[in-house]
Amino acid sequence: MRIKEGNKEQDILDAGIKVFAAAGFHQAKISKIAETAGIATGSVYLYFSNKTAILQRIFENLWKELNSESSDILIRDDINALEKLEHLIDLVCDKFYNDPLLAIVIVNEQHNLFKDDELIPPIYKQFLDKGESIIIQGQKNGLIDNSLSVKVLRHLIIGSLKYLIDLWAKKPEEVTMNELRRNVKKIFITGLRK
Amino acid sequence: MRIKEGNKEQDILDAGIKVFAAAGFHQAKISKIAETAGIATGSVYLYFSNKTAILQRIFENLWKELNSESSDILIRDDINALEKLEHLIDLVCDKFYNDPLLAIVIVNEQHNLFKDDELIPPIYKQFLDKGESIIIQGQKNGLIDNSLSVKVLRHLIIGSLKYLIDLWAKKPEEVTMNELRRNVKKIFITGLRK
Amino acid sequence: MRIKEGNKEQDILDAGIKVFAAAGFHQAKISKIAETAGIATGSVYLYFSNKTAILQRIFENLWKELNSESSDILIRDDINALEKLEHLIDLVCDKFYNDPLLAIVIVNEQHNLFKDDELIPPIYKQFLDKGESIIIQGQKNGLIDNSLSVKVLRHLIIGSLKYLIDLWAKKPEEVTMNELRRNVKKIFITGLRK
Amino acid sequence: MRIKEGNKEQDILDAGIKVFAAAGFHQAKISKIAETAGIATGSVYLYFSNKTAILQRIFENLWKELNSESSDILIRDDINALEKLEHLIDLVCDKFYNDPLLAIVIVNEQHNLFKDDELIPPIYKQFLDKGESIIIQGQKNGLIDNSLSVKVLRHLIIGSLKYLIDLWAKKPEEVTMNELRRNVKKIFITGLRK
DNA sequence: CATGAATGAGCTTTCATTCAT
DNA sequence: AATGAATGAAAGCTCATTCAT
Numbered sequence: 051m052r053i054k055e056g057n058k059e060q061d062i063l064d065a066g067i068k069v070f071a072a073a074g075f076h077q078a079k080i081s082k083i084a085e086t087a088g089i090a091t092g093s094v095y096l097y098f099s100n101k102t103a104i105l106q107r108i109f110e111n112l113w114k115e116l117n118s119e120s121s122d123i124l125i126r127d128d129i130n131a132l133e134k135l136e137h138l139i140d141l142v143c144d145k146f147y148n149d150p151l152l153a154i155v156i157v158n159e160q161h162n163l164f165k166d167d168e169l170i171p172p173i174y175k176q177f178l179d180k181g182e183s184i185i186i187q188g189q190k191n192g193l194i195d196n197s198l199s200v201k202v203l204r205h206l207i208i209g210s211l212k213y214l215i216d217l218w219a220k221k222p223e224e225v226t227m228n229e230l231r232r233n234v235k236k237i238f239i240t241g242l243r244k
Numbered sequence: 245m246r247i248k249e250g251n252k253e254q255d256i257l258d259a260g261i262k263v264f265a266a267a268g269f270h271q272a273k274i275s276k277i278a279e280t281a282g283i284a285t286g287s288v289y290l291y292f293s294n295k296t297a298i299l300q301r302i303f304e305n306l307w308k309e310l311n312s313e314s315s316d317i318l319i320r321d322d323i324n325a326l327e328k329l330e331h332l333i334d335l336v337c338d339k340f341y342n343d344p345l346l347a348i349v350i351v352n353e354q355h356n357l358f359k360d361d362e363l364i365p366p367i368y369k370q371f372l373d374k375g376e377s378i379i380i381q382g383q384k385n386g387l388i389d390n391s392l393s394v395k396v397l398r399h400l401i402i403g404s405l406k407y408l409i410d411l412w413a414k415k416p417e418e419v420t421m422n423e424l425r426r427n428v429k430k431i432f433i434t435g436l437r438k
Numbered sequence: 439m440r441i442k443e444g445n446k447e448q449d450i451l452d453a454g455i456k457v458f459a460a461a462g463f464h465q466a467k468i469s470k471i472a473e474t475a476g477i478a479t480g481s482v483y484l485y486f487s488n489k490t491a492i493l494q495r496i497f498e499n500l501w502k503e504l505n506s507e508s509s510d511i512l513i514r515d516d517i518n519a520l521e522k523l524e525h526l527i528d529l530v531c532d533k534f535y536n537d538p539l540l541a542i543v544i545v546n547e548q549h550n551l552f553k554d555d556e557l558i559p560p561i562y563k564q565f566l567d568k569g570e571s572i573i574i575q576g577q578k579n580g581l582i583d584n585s586l587s588v589k590v591l592r593h594l595i596i597g598s599l600k601y602l603i604d605l606w607a608k609k610p611e612e613v614t615m616n617e618l619r620r621n622v623k624k625i626f627i628t629g630l631r632k
Numbered sequence: 633m634r635i636k637e638g639n640k641e642q643d644i645l646d647a648g649i650k651v652f653a654a655a656g657f658h659q660a661k662i663s664k665i666a667e668t669a670g671i672a673t674g675s676v677y678l679y680f681s682n683k684t685a686i687l688q689r690i691f692e693n694l695w696k697e698l699n700s701e702s703s704d705i706l707i708r709d710d711i712n713a714l715e716k717l718e719h720l721i722d723l724v725c726d727k728f729y730n731d732p733l734l735a736i737v738i739v740n741e742q743h744n745l746f747k748d749d750e751l752i753p754p755i756y757k758q759f760l761d762k763g764e765s766i767i768i769q770g771q772k773n774g775l776i777d778n779s780l781s782v783k784v785l786r787h788l789i790i791g792s793l794k795y796l797i798d799l800w801a802k803k804p805e806e807v808t809m810n811e812l813r814r815n816v817k818k819i820f821i822t823g824l825r826k
Numbered sequence: 827c828a829t830g831a832a833t834g835a836g837c838t839t840t841c842a843t844t845c846a847t
Numbered sequence: 848a849a850t851g852a853a854t855g856a857a858a859g860c861t862c863a864t865t866c867a868t
């Protein structure tokens with residue numbers, strides 16, 4: 051039998067990121083993804099049940115990674131909540147800095163999954179919960195203004211980052227990742243501090 | 245009088261907002277927009293050259309309106325830059341508060357236009373420039389930290405607002421517009437202040 | 439607007455019979471049906487929701503017609519049950535004699551509908567019921583052997599006719615319709631008589 | 633010994649009957665047949681050149697068996713033509729009674745072979761010829777009406793049986809095989825007798 | 827002989843856009 | 848201007864068949 055050479059599943063995910071980033075989810079053709087991955091169209095369906103499943107897995111992998119790495123931040127007791135938030139921002143910025151195409155896909159195509167609640171990987175919600183728990187911790191310790199809504203805050207931070215990262219990924223000449231990172235931290239940390 | 249024709253064009257735009265908000269740009273059918281507007285499918289093409297043109301006009305109209313109203317804020321000399329920014333945030337919040345469906349469309353479908361630079365209405369860039377000039381003014385007057393990047397800031401504010409407004413439009417029971425507005429102001433104004 | 443010329447729905451049904459007869463339901467391509475009907479592929483879907491719906495309508499139309507015409511036979515009081523059966527056989531034979539392609543479709547593709555009970559037009563069951571009621575009448579009047587099962591009989595007659603009509607439609611040189619009709623009547627009527 | 637290989641071929645045929653009966657020829661997947669047979673998909677092609685060949689062999693085996701067994705009936709001189717026909721009917725009924733799935737396949741999928749004359753196993757025609765020769769014998773001996781067409785008769789009997797057996801195989805609760813057998817014999821034998 | 831991953835042609839269905847009326 | 852029937856290109860997905868191991 052023909053043995054799987056290399057890791058075709060990963061090839062498809064990589065190709066998916068490229069094609070989704072370039073064309074958007076709906077314009078992306080499976081045949082183009084297959085071609086980019088160097089396999090036949092039909093082979094895509096050996097690894098993923100449909101186009102959405104590819105996008106879903108891209109998301110899942112990203113948040114699984116970020117969630118895992120953020121766990122280390124969460125449990126540290128040598129830094130306070132605001133410093134933890136800074137690390138969280140760094141985590142996200144670093145991830146996307148190393149994979150601009152992934153950034154574009156995440157920012158622009160996330161809503162294709164969010165229309166159907168089932169498609170949102172639970173791991174994503176876990177990641178958001180982590181951020182939320184840091185904010186709550188900060189409020190308890192008097193570092194973060196108690197009058198601020200946790201729900202609003204977590205979306206505010208995510209939203210800002212997403213928008214900026216998309217800007218950076220599409221026009222890296224207009225803003226560097228470090229500049230972006232520094233500004234975001236400055237605003238949020240100063241703004242959040244009581 | 246041209247009221248009748250003018251109305252029909254507006255009917256299509258209103259229908260477009262409804263249908264785009266409900267189904268997303270790519271899933272939205274022209275036939276559904278026509279039906280919602282109370283006209284025949286083919287008649288849509290008497291007013292708009294294609295589906296994208298409808299979305300484009302929705303954007304243009306929004307930013308035209310916001311741009312026009314923000315002019316009044318910009319020229320006031322009785323308030324400082326930070327207060328002007330507060331008014332800008334109010335302007336945007338009020339607009340979307342009165343038209344949640346529009347909010348959903350703007351937030352989720354904007355990237356369908358941004359893929360092609362030609363499709364971005366110049367008026368949108370003018371609006372961003374207004375915000376930028378307020379920030380620069382604030383930096384000159386020593387109200388806003390000079391080390392912050394104007395370009396990053398303007399996208400940061402827009403991005404945050406967009407994400408939060410989308411949250412509010414889709415799940416108004418989770419967060420009120422006033423809560424949202426208060427939080428955003430608190431963070432940005434405190435964060436921006438030197 | 440473009441006005442419907444002719445009867446496109448009927449054109450599609452006629453084309454469907456031709457193509458289903460030649461290629462079988464599963465091999466039949468919608469594009470071929472459209473071509474045969476002289477319209478564009480997509481236009482088929484203005485009249486029928488899918489391929490199965492075309493087959494379904496072909497069946498429905500046939501049995502509607504046969505059911506309607508058999509009503510006249512059923513209510514006659516100048517002929518007995520066996521004579522009524524003879525007329526029923528004539529009815530079916532005449533119908534198919536005038537439309538051999540329809541015969542092939544009915545005989546060979548019926549089971550594509552019968553897999554899903556919902557797809558069987560109720561009118562077909564009504565037709566079978568008519569035949570059954572004639573047999574019961576004949577049994578009551580002592581013309582038909584009481585020991586024969588009505589259920590078996592009605593399927594026996596239908597099954598024989600279907601098989602023979604298919605033979606005739608595919609190889610008309612091997613057997614004439616009149617020969618077929620005469621033989622069927624002879625066997626069943628003599629066989630059924632007490 | 634070659635038992636092992638012989639078994640595998642038979643496994644595929646048995647699996648084919650199951651899958652064809654359940655899903656129909658066109659919906660039946662080779663992979664499903666392989667799985668049912670307990671072998672790999674590709675292995676099917678070591679024994680059969682394609683999907684149609686499996687169906688073809690199922691037919692061939694059936695008619696080979698029936699043809700062989702009917703030879704014994706044909707040469708008997710202790711019973712007349714009508715009694716021989718009765719035995720032939722019993723033969724067919726018994727065969728299907730012991731293999732209802734086979735019955736379903738034979739009845740519903742036969743036309744997939746009959747579209748191409750080459751695919752019809754010659755042995756099938758030999759079986760029909762046997763039936764024909766019995767009828768001719770009966771006509772010579774004055775037991776069967778001379779005015780009846782041999783060709784029509786042989787198809788009439790086969791067709792009736794097929795349709796009824798399908799009914800029985802699919803809804804055994806509605807009619808027993810013995811009831812079916814009794815009815816068929818009664819009608820044909822009485823109907824055929826001069 | 828056996829495997830099952832890989833192939834890719836093929837087909838149904840959708841829908842933005844056109845155009846005859 | 849208005850209509851809505853008609854168009855036909857386009858793409859997701861299936862699965863019989865192949866073939867490298």
